[in-house]
Amino acid sequence: MKKTALLYALLIAAFLAYAAQHLYMNKIDERSFRPDELRGELGENYVMVTFLSGMEYWKSCLKGFEDAAEALNVSIEYRGATQYDAREQITVLEQIIAKKPAGIAISALDPNSLTEAIDKAVDAGIPVVLFDSGAPGSAAYSFLGTDNYAAGRAAADRMAELVGGQGEVAVITVPSQQNHVERTRGFRETIERSYPGMKVVAVEDDRGDAMEARELTEELLRKHPDLAGVFVTEAAGGKGAGQAAAELERKRPLRVIAFDTDKDTLDMIREGSISATIAQGTWNMGYWSLQYLFHLHHDLTIPSPASAGDVSPLPVEVNTGISIVTSDNVDDYYAQ
């Protein structure tokens, strides 16, 4: 009699445990996601915002954004501050927010000044993601871009190869921009850690200007006549440093590593005045930015964008990858 009671008790306990587990497991399936296609609605408009809107660099980011828009059947708009001016970018962003678009993908000119405007957009229910250059303190859902520290590290390894692990090197960069700070840090720390025969003798600011970079390089060569290499973290300056290197009359060439793959940089790699440049996954930045905004706008993520104190509704950081372009593979990059 006692044994039977015990058996019943065990069976009931097992059933309850099973039922609880079942209930819990089913909760997952009750969550919101159930679209049978990814297709936007009429008038659904997403905006890409950059700075220096004329720059060739953005073209491939925008192409990715456009391709995703085509695939998802939504419309897009491109807006950019024309100048290298954070206040102008804030104004542009605020004008866009006022129009309540379905989402905004933005490359931030500096890591801090846009935070307030970005947070305002998110508070107003407009999804925002950052691409290319981040604003880590903001409420934006995700950052899609190059792992800039790793890019600087790759540049350092390549520079060491070019100069045989020996000599003085310098960096020309834009210290006000988060991505350039990381590239510089990756380069410097790698040289310090891994190449005892090398030394970073200077870090200069060219404010994204080719002429300035050229003059800085000439000045560096006067101060450090044995300078073996310069790593320029942005596209315009790479060409300026390359010009200075091309005109240098010295036995040992000055090695220049540039950034990005605009036509002039590629031409200079062909000619040999730039030794290498870092190519970025720009199409992927634009394409997945729009995918992310679309998923936020349609509330297709688990957890949903509205749930607080939860894991992020989207991947928080997306490393779009780099590759190194030299005279060996430069031809592959003209089509990008």
Place this chain on the structure above:
Amino acid sequence: MKKTALLYALLIAAFLAYAAQHLYMNKIDERSFRPDELRGELGENYVMVTFLSGMEYWKSCLKGFEDAAEALNVSIEYRGATQYDAREQITVLEQIIAKKPAGIAISALDPNSLTEAIDKAVDAGIPVVLFDSGAPGSAAYSFLGTDNYAAGRAAADRMAELVGGQGEVAVITVPSQQNHVERTRGFRETIERSYPGMKVVAVEDDRGDAMEARELTEELLRKHPDLAGVFVTEAAGGKGAGQAAAELERKRPLRVIAFDTDKDTLDMIREGSISATIAQGTWNMGYWSLQYLFHLHHDLTIPSPASAGDVSPLPVEVNTGISIVTSDNVDDYYAQ
């Protein structure tokens, strides 16, 4: 007359420069991407592969994979090694490759032993992405998962808060698995760098077993009677350490930080035997894994998967984010 000739020459040069630029810019638009919807074909089948296939943890990854399949109109299959056995996982993977699926998302039991099989799949034109636990040396296109170093760092900061920045702490982990190695490293380096009053006195291997973790914790307490906290980098062991902590008769509690959010772990956070656990973006791992495989299978990326020596066709690393679960917010996580 001379002036007019110069003017003509200048105009012709300007036109040629414009034409060259135009030609170059248009090259971008000639590249392959032009679908007007994201929709798979009949019989298009994607496979998710894990190890320890019974584990509750995979359920949410698989839900993401399923949701993406529904949205993209493709079918999926789930396969897993039943044991914690790399050879079994290789066998499963090879059986899947033989069937030529449209793509494979795999969580690698260890960072090296699957590389050959993964490379074989990629060589055969089957797209492969890794999620949750990587195989960095393989030809897989992308890794989607937690930034495990950052997760270890977050655990260290939380542990320091829990123990008031003072005392001996230990780690219980699975040293054969890449993600656990990174979590351990993030935890240990953060303690060493930022908390001079704390010390990591031991790193033990529980082989993913709760009972083993419990015994290891009891042993650690015998060797280090003042042990202030244990960080367990995997779900099963967290519960074992939590049980040891619950039974400990000592004024100062033993703080346990666990990993993942299965029901038992959440229950123990409610009860107080586990102080905190790390929640991962599991749905996002599965969802974006399938999106990536779909884009590779349909050759929708720029550059295309076939182009060699180029930037990766997909983001190479996707950090799906974490959050910290404590008694304050544990209720939000029961629905996941």
